[in-house]
Amino acid sequence: MYKYDEYDQSIVDARVEEFRDQVQRRLAGQLTEDQFKPLRLMNGLYLQLHAYMLRVAVPYGTLNGRQMRLLAHIARTYDRGYGHFTTRQNIQYNWIKLADAPDILAELAKAEMHAIQTSGNCIRNISSDQFAGAAADEVTDPRPWAELLRQWSTFHPEFTYLPRKFKIAVIAADEDRAAMRLHDIGLQITRRDGILGARVFVGGGMGRTPMIAPEIRDFVPADQLLSYLEAALRVYNRYGRRDNIYKARIKILVHEIGADRYRDEVELEFAQVLTLGIDPPAAELARISAMFAPPAFDAVPSVPHELAAHDPDFAIWRTQNVSAHKQPGYAIVTVSLKPIGGIPGDASADQINVMADLAERYSHDELRVTHAQNIVLPHVREADLYAVWQALADAGLAEANLDLISDIIACPGLDYCSLANARSIPLAQKIATRFAPRQQDLGELKLKISGCINACGHHHAGHIGILGVDRKGTENYQLLLGGSGAEDVSLGKITGPGFDEDGIVDAIERVADRYVAERSEGERFLDTYRRIGMQPFKEAIYG
């Protein structure tokens, strides 16, 4: 894991004092709310329906046991005893007092954490593959690259008042676990002629106008990457629309002028920026990479899966929530934060502490937050899986539903969010409860719910997506089918007229039944949908 040096620490410490100063000026009336808003937003502080919400950055979703424990401490001391893990691999607290925020940041800084640029019209937390460093299919660990980008983007003087927020994802495998092409910039680290570099995709995103990012450059060598990104961002900062907040994301710019013209503009700028020497020397990426060296794995034999059979509940979890590790004898555990009937992504302080303990004891002191709002223990010995599962079960964290229909991504919705048109959480609870008994049979089925058109719940990328809208003052839900945020990226299509809360659950049931009737051997829902199209599902839903 990355370890701060004196420079990183001094910058984060200075940020705490700066924000303390800004909060004091606000409380003293020297700043209007309008002037304070962009300042607090740049530190992840939102004013929600009931209170301030503070979003804490978990850079590329990686943290250690000590940091995880601190998140529990904050939940207990400053919030109501729980936190909410987000689709940007961060955590947010929904009941924060403005006057407490500087103290929370000071506590975070002591554990090398911060809330820098977790909101605002700036470059947000860099997201990455939650299996980085453990997946067998990666070219290299993408996290050193993400850390390089974290530092480059932190207080970037030119890109702090962009037209709109800006999200970057970095992966280094062909399997895309980070929805890379649904980001403003998606980077896929690849090797060409022995040199590492990045494929660059620009202009993806969800929201009102979902777009899959086109490839803008097939390869930028590592030692020119920051120059290229600086050029890509500068073109956006200069030409991105500022007349309409809903058309201000880079995807609209790329769409309106076309990928070819955007690419040409970036190349012109890139040629200029390359002369400035803004890329650090190779030694900097090497310095960071050394901190992400694989942990000292033991040479242990692989434990045959059949050994799990003595406990059927464990066997189901072992099959569903444990993934292959590149090191023989080790496994990747995904801890589901989607208990049936619970709030997707929420964890209590006690549960957060349990996961911190397990990371320290069984996972080389490492955890990851996933964009699907679960937690990963990346480096667990197969021989320890049963013990880990037992501890998780005791804490209510052993739901065996990774990538199943109850592993729902849901935004906070009308229960918390001032933008929402409809509730997301109660609907997620209803769906999980209805389908849990048959979810193993339904297989991989990613269901995502957004409470409004801003699409924080990634409904466009759901195999099944649900969008909450306001129809003449009542909550109404539209159903989408066929989206994917993975390497087979696609955008879901609306089935037809929307439903009320009970109606949408029934509609999903008809979709599920039709899938079961139509599927061929081993076919996922998404594959069946792609093979037979929307029409059979429409018939099933609307009769």
Added chain:
Amino acid sequence: MADLAGDTDNLLRFRDDEVHDEPAMTLDSFVADPGNASAVRLEAGDDARALLPFIDRLMLVEVSFPSFRDGRGYSSARILREAGYTGELRAAGDVLVDQVSPMRRCGFDSFAPEQPIDQSVLRRSLDRYDDVYQKAADGRVPVWQRRHG
């Protein structure tokens, strides 16, 4: 034409030379007939590159910030400095105290904010960060260079 007399009431300069009091022309009128003019005002959406053929003779470029949220002027400043412009680069308009520091990093060395800036807050803000991560237009040594010499 901007009312410079009004704008400069709150003028903050980080330069030792005399204030250049030639009224700034709009970019359009300057490009149409540069004459001997050496002061130009860029609106937020103006293309700073149009000034590059003239940077050796320009003494004042004023960049307008119609709203503090409009960040286009930061890129205008970088483009001018990267091309070698050494004259006065002034941020004018809705410029807030917390923005002076990043603007300095982008190459602005003079400020004409609509609202007066509290000097003590500004001083604290400018002194806040001993280290910066990026190489920008202000010559500050980025952290990676300190790390690797």
